[in-house]
Amino acid sequence: MNADPNLPEIQSVAAFLRECLPFGDLPEATQQDTARRIQITYLRKGEQIRASSAPYALRIVRSGAVELRSGDQQLLDRLGEGESFNIHGLDVGSEGVVAETIEDTLLYQLPRASYEALRAQFRDFDRHFHSQRNRRLRRAARYRPDSNLLAQPLANHVTRNPLSLPPHTSLQEAARAMTEWRVSSLLVKDGEHLLGIVTDRDLRSRALAQGLPLQNAIRDIMSPQPKRIELDASVFDAVLMMTREGIHHLPVQEQGKVVGIITSSDLMLARQNDPVYLVQHLSRQQDLQSLAAITASLPALMVQAIQGGMRAHQLSRVLTAISDAVTCRLIELAIERLGPAPVPFCWLGFGSQGRGEQLIGADQDNGLLIDNRASAADLDWFRQLATFVCDGLNACGYPYCNGKVMATTERWRQPLSEWRRTVDDWAFSPTPEAVMRVSIFFDLRSVYGDARLCDQLQRHMLARTRRDSIFQAALAANVLEQTPPLGIFRRFLVERNGEHRDEFDIKKRGVMPLVDLARVHALAHGIPAVNTRERLQQLVDARVLTIGDGRNLQDAYDTIQQIRVENQCRQVSAGHSANNYLNPDELPDLERKHLKDAFTVVHDAQEALRSHFRQGF
């Protein structure tokens, strides 16, 4: 695209394009050039654009609003200022798409040739439009930066202010200092100037093995002019240099000045934050305090894992594995104290723990399922167990459940026969309040003990709910009460005042509606999975959901969770505790767009559910 120097800059139009996805990422000169190719039209409210009659062009809403509807009048999308659509591109996926202005609308049209030239030239631009919303969302959910420990910046693992001694220090003094500092190397420095490095191995092979007198200076045994590494290098760079040079200690410099040291054991220690290590480590702790000390590091672990490129659903698996490990260890500690369990039992995890979707700051939701043979005295043992474990969990950062869904509550700590009766009661009289209370219960999983008890209960429950359409309808009605916080024209709805002004609760308004949806469908079709992604997959396998719908919901779920977790990471990094409130204005444009797309998918699925269960309401 060549620009004639005589052509004017069209400031107002270029400035608007800069604010529009994905034009904002184009080079300045291209934005100017694109502005000059635009054609502006004005449509009154209620006018329609169809692929069959309108010229091929990208249409950008400059002001006003446009609704996109499929051939069968389903609402596909609602676009406001700065959003764009290509009616011909939309028509490829579904026939007869119509765009209708729902306000007087000023449209900027980028003619086909210019639009296609931009797509050919700029990859990200092309990617943005590659198809419509659903694919865009899919890429957002699947995008995964490279990552692992090796890609992390070295700076996170460097020991600052390493032990440094002047060159005339005696061997013995040096050995004493190293012992005292519990380090395996020291830097030999003359003032700020780094002369060499002395390691445990040097003391052994160059001093002891040679029989040097203890009074000799460390200058005699140091490795002079050691290799150094820059502070902004990656862990990978450090490992590579160590392997190449056959060394275990690297001084780290920043702007030519030595600021720290990194050792091969530091790099091993970096693995401590590896969740597998952590789970193992938890199971070896001997008391509550040391368990709590480890769980206190979870927010930091979350930040590190997400920065390292872990996806939200992987992280939630890991965090669930950790809370399982804490729970199991607490149960074992309780058994050490109370003596062995009188009858078999199963510790149940509900809610997010049950689903394997736990994040930081989750309440504890648990229960105890006891073998039918338990006597009244036996039940007291379980009461004590519940108290010990629930108190322990609270101390470890899993706060007590507000709704008292805990093994310490009698209703949630019962023999199997009683549990069955409770399920029957819920199913027979599905008052809205009862339904709300029990929906959490349907996401259950055995965390510790005899998993067969849990299976029996779950089978009973599925058999009840599967054939009970009144109960399903009540559950569906409950699910539909929480809607994604999108208003008309796809604006985010935020709290108007109070502590969370301009924010919304992304868990309550974004994650839960989707989780609830998956649950209703799963219960209605006897799907045993409890994890939301698995439920969606099994619903697709059972042909309850189309492949397209299933994928869209899964992508929407991944996108919302990812944005939720990244928001929590920002909170933790800023020194706050993680919560679920999110200010949409603080999101980057692209994420905001993805989030809107995801909410739209949830909203559409809710509408579908609403019409499906309408008879039962």
Add this chain to the structure above:
Amino acid sequence: MYGPRYLWLALQRWWWRDRARHPALCRALAAPLPANGLADTRYVVVDLETTGLSPEQDEIASIGWVAIEHGAILLATARHYKVRLEKDVGQSAIYHQLTDSELQQGEPLATVLPRLLEAIAGSVLVFHNAQLDMGFLNRACKSLWGAPLLMPVEDTMQLESRRLLNSHQAIPTGALRLFQCRRRYGLPDVAAHDALGDAIATAELWLAINAGEWSQCAEQ
């Protein structure tokens, strides 16, 4: 469609077209007047920046224009030229944020004006407040080439004024300013304030005012 008012214009144009001393001005006067409906008429929306409000004493500082064809504003036709001033800028500089030295970079009016004349042949001119801008253009053409710029002209300000009076509304101060008119049609505020930015803003207003008329053609 245009009625008798263009008859008089046509007569005047016929009289002046051979008397004009610049080929571009001759062509602009000789081109047939548009006689079709709105949708098939080519419009050129023009805005001038001037050093003051008097065509006799003040000067054109810059000219911007953009064409509308088949109900679509074609930004590819947008042009913007600064005009080299003969006198100094005076008070208006503060308003238009132009300085003498910036305006020295402009081209002589005698170079810029023929480009406008080429662009408008066979078209209808649109202004927001035509009287003022046409006063400057007429005077410039007369003094440079001995003939006035006799063109069919539409005026968004006049149309708005008539519309408000017809609906028996009193017209508050400032209600006829370009951005106020735009707001009444739900058009977005724009920050840019130069001749081209205002010409485009006026063009959008023209589309909005005639929205019902465009509907048949806007998406063809």
